Amino acid sequence: MRKPVFRGTKPLALTGVLLALSTILLAACGGSPSTLDPAGPIAGRESNVFWLLLIIAAIIFVGVEGMLIYSIFRFRERPDSPPAPQWHGNLKVEIIWTVLPAILLGVILFITIQGLFDVAKEPEGKTVEVTAYGHQWWWEFYYPDSKITTADSLVVPPNTWVKVKLFSNNVIHSFWVPQLTGKTDVVPGHDNVRTFKADKPGRYTGICAEYCGVQHANMRFDVVVTDNFDKFQTWQREQQAAAANPSSDLQAKGKQLYLDQCTTCHGIVGVLENYTGKEDPTVQCVNPEKQNGCLIGPDLTHFGSRKLIAGGVLENNVDQCQPGGDLSNCNLAKWLQDPQKVKPGNDMVIGQLSKDDIAALVAYLESLK
Amino acid sequence: MAVRTVGDGTTTVVREKPFSETFIGEWLTTTDHKKIGLMYMVTAFFFFLVGGMEALLIRAQLALPNGQVLDPETFNQMFTMHGTTMIFLFVMPMMSGFGNYVVPLMIGARDMAFPRMNAFGYWVLLFGGVFIELSFLFHSAPNGGWFMYAPLSLTKDACGVHAYKCTPGMNADFWILGTTMLGISSITGSLNFVVTMLKMRAPGMSINRMPLFCWMILVMSFLLLFALPSLTAASALLLLDRHFGTHFYGFAYGGDPVLWQHLFWSFGHPEVYILILPAFGMVSEILPVFSRKPIFGYTFIAWSGVAIGFLSFTVWAHHMFAVGLPPIAQAFFASSTSLIALPTAVKIFNWLATIFKGNLRFRAPMLFALGFVGMFLIGGLNGAALAVVPFDYQVTDSYFVVSHIHYVLFGGSVLAIFGGIFYWFPKMTGRMMNEKLAQLQFWVLMIGLNLAFFPMHLLGLLGMPRRVYTYPANMGWNELNLLSTIGAFLVGVGVMIFLINLVHSLKKGEKAPSDPWDAFTLEWDTASPPKKYNFLTIPIVRSRRPFYDKKNPEIADWKSVIH
């Protein structure tokens, strides 16, 4: 019989396997919203479970694959091989290799159940409540205590439990911030809750993790953890205020453009008549017969203070959007120029705006801090 | 025209050939399980190529960030059809095809219990498959993912006033119709398998002596019979919601989207065991022959298959850990999922014991069977990890799951299918396949599949969700995606090598003897290819390896062991 494997494959294969497994360590490096780079206790717990599983899996893998590879080399048929023993089975051996894995699985099950009840615990102490409302295809965040609504960025204080109510009146989405918590689906008609805490200030990428239609890939958000609780309260107060008045002609022109063209879908508190921005979407937006108070697009009252825009896919790079300057790198301008190019299929279908109009709108919206 | 001599040889009758004796007619009207098996296999392989093209398009789009190969709507149709095609139109019919061809031969029967219903099952599959692929012509291929979650799959009006992009078009209807037809095909096939195996085994072949491949097809058939009704019910309710104004899944009027998930996964989980059990069976036939030993622990392998069958109905909500079920329910499903890992582990140990101290012959079928064991282990390990609920919260709906499903489906079912093809090709066609090309294909596939699917573990851990048509350049996912795409194209090369081997061997392959591998079971005790009636005289069986007994009467199994 032809020998299909050459001498020296064994060490090669072993190296290959170790290399492959070690790449997993890369997952702990920065750059990505990595589940193995936790910044809060929930994600930390979930990540510890992973490392334990990896060790167990690696041992089993090396053991079983090792046995396989050993047999392949050792028991190759050679011209002088004696006839193989015609074993049909062995009850003792069968019992051993049923009972031992059962014990191991039992241990893992214990860890599983303990872990799942742990991460489901109700938070104690100071809690911030937020409603995360999954639209197609952007995230709205409503704070019921301070009655403010914002989009794309979920601002929270550090070292405080955040209780996120998950609301949808359309399709199923999923709320996932890999560095802070595992995901929970946002199911229309259900009142799911996801609780997490961030240990330190920073920005953490959030992702929609349930296929929700054509732009599911472009439905991100970020969790902005302020430096301390006071800064968070300051932010809340700023968000509660009505929109800033325009302070230049260009901005005034932008405000007029907004009133002429954008009010069907977007609200600005203090500018759009009868719009308060204080309504609880879980009340306003759930009745299929009533549409009032429930806008299609994000609230823009404090647009200028947001770090992410366009359903979480574009950075709000204010420094590239200075009035009078070159707006070719300004993301907001790019968005206004052609929203369908950035996010084909989304609901913002607008006619072509002139460059001057875009400049005015950019100036006005970025001034709404 | 046929000429027949009648009576004492002095009269000659000349008549027109009936339709059923023309080349086309023979295939259109056949009820011969071997021909039907071949038709299933050829059709399934064609759909494998279709699904494979869809996979390559997906990977081409995801090779680089902000890819421009496919627009988002087309991409969403691609990944939906890739899953639907591969599961319903490739693996299931291919396993059916093998079962159809091999099972009657293995049990010493002349045909299946219901030959015409057997043919019916095949034709329904063909029509259903063509129908669902036709949807591309209308640019309305199903686009809701292969498991079509509600409310996304509902029509615009049924899924809520503020939902603008549910499924207004016919996409979901094609899916419902197609899968219903495929369900009918599978149900008729399963009934046939069950009755055939329970009633038509050769004399002396107690169920305790039936080959393991037949056992696995039997369990698979029971699973299909009990699981498909869930899918039929779920689809029927979806159809009613979409076209007849009901609100089973529509939350706004009192329905519940999670109902779809429960119904679907009550089918969907047994379904994945339907896809893998025949593969277990094939490997359990190939390993002993190429180790020159009987299978180790026949009883344990057979009963663990049955155990998996029963347990598969108790685990479905492990696909729904992130949906918000109460923790106590999740604990139940975590427990049942852990339990089902046990029979699978037992099988792997028994296969290892089979090759231990054997005389291993590394011909093509053996390579693929060993590859199966190696790759399925990885799929089993990352699957067991997914059962650990707190970890699952992080990686469900991410590329980690995509890695798991492809290790068990490609590294598992597909490798076993190739093993089965190489093993039984000589029997089915009377020719040998080219061994060198087969070995080359094996290594290309092994490298390709690991390159394609291993990086996906990391992508999931790094936060990449499933079913995204593109990703931004600053997430740190770029290199891994590119690696995965290269692996996928390498897999494509492997499949090309196989096609070359297939075409060449059909035309110019070495003539195959009736027993090229010195095998143990009854199908090898026939000509290659077998006569229309399989066996002129039905054999009498005295052990689990009747053909081995016949060839080695001195050391026959029935002399040394009582089974």
Next chain:
Amino acid sequence: MTNPGQSEDKEKETRQQQSSEDARAEQNPEQTPASSASQEGGEQQGTGKKRVKKVVQIREEDISPHSSLWPLLTTAALSITLVGFIFNPIVFGIGVVLLLGCILGWVREGSKQRKQR
């Protein structure tokens, strides 16, 4: 690697074709175990007993699968029915009628086959 008795079987078939068309098929009631099947071929299977065995006359048509057009026709009717169910009620009606016809044909063919046996 054995070629179990197939060449002998071919001989037997040729012999059968020359015999009368009305020969009924009978299975030899005394089967020997598979391990000695290669020796047979219409000869006496001696066990030491004095017994005249019948020559096995098996018609190929009796043990081969029978062709039938009904599975294909029924599938076409079923497809028409299902497509009509979703897209057009008239087509659905036509499909149902065709389907019933096919089922009737199928069943009739089955009872005809049973009578022949």
